[in-house]
Amino acid sequence: MKVSGKKDLQKLQKEGMAILFPDRTRIMVGMATCCLAKGSAEVMSALKDEIKKQGLKADVVSVGCIGLCYQEPTIEVVQPGKPKITYGEITPGKIPSLVACIKQGKVEKQSVLYRTDKEELPLNGGRHIFSKGAPQKEFKGIQEYSEVPFFKKQRKIALRNAGFIDPENISEYIARGGYSSLVNTLASMKPEDVIAEVTKAGLRGRSGGGFPTGVKWQACRKAEGKIKYMLCNVSEGDPGIGMHKSLLESDPHSVLEGMIIGAYAIGAKEGYIYISSGQTLGVRRMEKAVADAKAHGFLGKSILKSGFDFTVKVKEGAGAYVCGEESALIRSFEGDWGEPRQRPPYPAVSGLWGKPTVINNVETLANVPVIMGQGAKWFSSIGSEKSKGTKVFSIVGEVNRPGLIEVPMGTTLREIIYDVGGGLPRGKTLKAVLAGGPAGGCVPKKLMSLPVDYEALMQAGSAMSSGGIIVMGEDTCMVDMNKYLLSFSEGESCGKCTPCRVGVRRMREIITDISEGKGREGDVELLEKMALLIKDGALCNLGKTAPNPVLATLRYFKDEYQAHIKNKKCSAAVCTSLKK
C-alpha cells in the first residue's frame, strides 16, 4: 500500500508487529555472507525439514548479521510471552534436539548463548518487550543480553536492526520505527531545518576524515543549479573491514531512509547507491528495498504527498579501491575508469555530471533517521567532545571474539579489544592494533587507553577511516605488515599522480629489501622523507594516506626496523630470510 501519512504508517507498524511477535514461534537464522560461509544455509534447510518432521508451527525467517561472527551460525527463537533465546555454533546435526526443545517451549542448554527480555528501539526511544518481570525458572540461569560481555559496552544505533529483522521485509523495518522519521520530517520540517538538526547533532562522515555531514549538505543545498544528486557510497575496499557490506545485507532500509531525508535536505531529485563489485547479496537486498520503498510511496513522485520527488537507482561498481574516493567514484559512475581529480571544486559544488552532489557513506546515512527521530540533543549526548554518536567497527585478527560491533565514540581501544572482543587467544600477547587499514596506522600496546575519536586517533598517527580494528599479537612483524599495506596501496593506485604511483612503489621496494635482509643504513630516514613528500604531493586521499602506516610504525616500532637492517633479525620470525 501507498503510505500518505502517520495513520497509514501506524497501520503498517501494527502489521509488522504481528510478524515480529506472532502468536506462534518465530525462528530467525542469520544469513549474511559471513554466516553463509559458516554454513547457515545448510542449517536453514535442516531446520525447515525438521520443523515439518516434528510438526512444529513456526515462522522461519532469514535475518542479517547480529555481529556475533565468532558464534555463527546463530539462531534466535521468539515464543509468545517468553524471552528471546539466542543459540550459537549451530550445525545441522544439532537441529533435531533444538527443534524438539522449541516445540516443548524449553531451552536447548547445549547451544544457548543468552536470552533477551527486551529490546531498545533507538529510532524513537521505545522498546519491545519479550517477557515482563523476573525470568521464569526455565530462563533463570541464562545470561540476559544486556549482561553479555560482547554486547555490554556496545550501543547500537547504525546497526539498530541488523540481525533483528528480515532485511527483505519492509514491514519488519517499519515495526521497529522505520520510516517514521521520514514521515515526520516531510510533514513538519523545512530542508534547512533538517540540515540544522544534522549539523547540531555533530554527525561526521563515517569514513575518511570525518567531515561534518550537515556542512556538506549545506554546501550542496547552497550550490547553484536546479539539478542535484544524492549518492550513497558503498564502495568498501578497505582490507580488514566488512561492516558496510554487513549493514547493507542486514538493514538496507535504514540506509535508504537516511538517503531520502538527505535528498530532501539538499534538494536532490535523483539518487544513486554505488555498491562495489562482488557484493551480490547486498545488491539484491538493496534493489528489493528500493522497489518496496517505492511501492509504499517512500520513493517516487510527491513522496507522502509532500511535493518532494525522489528516485533511487542501485549501481554496481567493477572493483577498484580508489573508487571509495569521491571524485574517483564520480568518474567511475560516469562510465570511465576511476581516476580522482584535483579538489576543489568539491563534489558538493561540482560532482556527478558537473552538478552539485552529496556523497555519504552507508553508516553515515544509517544514523540520519535516528537523529531525526530522537533529535540532535539526544544524539550529541553520546560520544566524545568532537566525535558524536557511535562508530561501527569490524574487530578481527588475534582476538577471541571477532565480530561486527558498534560502540559510543570515546570508547577506548582497551575496552574494545578486551571487554568486547574478549582479548587475545590464549598464549598470545598484544603487540599493536591497526586502525584505519592502509590509511591508518598501528598503535602500540601502551596506547590502548586511546579513545575512538577522529582527532585522538589522528594525533596518534592512526585513523578512524571506515572502522577496521585489527588486533595483532607478538608474532606480527611490523616490517612485514607495512610491506603488505604498501603493496595494497601500490596495487590500488590509479597511476595518475607520480608521488603515489612511483613513491609508494619505491617505499614498498625499500621495505621489501629490509624484510629480506638487504636493508641499508639510512633506509629509515629515507622512508620518513619519502612518506612526508608523498603525503604532501599526492593528488587524492589514497596517495596522501598510503604512507601513514609506515610513519606510525617508524614512530612506535623504529627499533624493529633497525633490528631488521643492522642485525638482520626479525623477532616475530615472519621475515623468513632473517634470523629470529
Add this chain to the structure above:
Amino acid sequence: MKSFNLSAIEAILEKHGKAEESLIAVLKDIQNHYGYLPQEALRHVSEKLAVPLSKIFCIATFYSFFSLEPRGKNVISVCQGTACHMKKGEEVVTSLTRALKLGTDKKTTSDGAFTLEKVRCMGCCSIAPAVRVNQDHYGQVTQNSVANILSKYGKV
C-alpha cells in the same frame, strides 16, 4: 575459440542504452555472459557506442572485475585482505596452486575447470582466511580443507 553470438551483445547494449556512460554496465554483462571479455565483443561495443577501443581497454584493465583471458568454469578467489594476510592467506594460495597444478603465470587449469585469483578484501574478515568459489564463501580455510572445498566442485 567459441564462435560469437553478436545478438547476445546486441541484447546487452539494448538493455543498458547505447550511451557511453553505460559502458561499465555493458562490459560487466558481457563478462557475466562469456566469463571474460572477448576481443570480438569489445570491438563490437566500440563500434556501436562510438567509444575508442583504447578507452574500453583502459576500463577493462583498470577494474579488477574484468578479465581479458578466458576463465575456468569455477572461479576461486582467495582473499588478500589484512586479516587474511595475518591468518596466512598466502599459504592457502600456495595449497590451491599446488592442488590445481598451476604456476605463477598459469591461472587456469588445463581442463578449464578452475581459475585461481587473488582478490582484495571480500569483507569476511572475521572468518579469515576466506575463499570464494563462484558465489560461495568459505571461512577459516586451512591447507587441509582446500581439497575438501575443491571436491565440491568436481575436483577429484
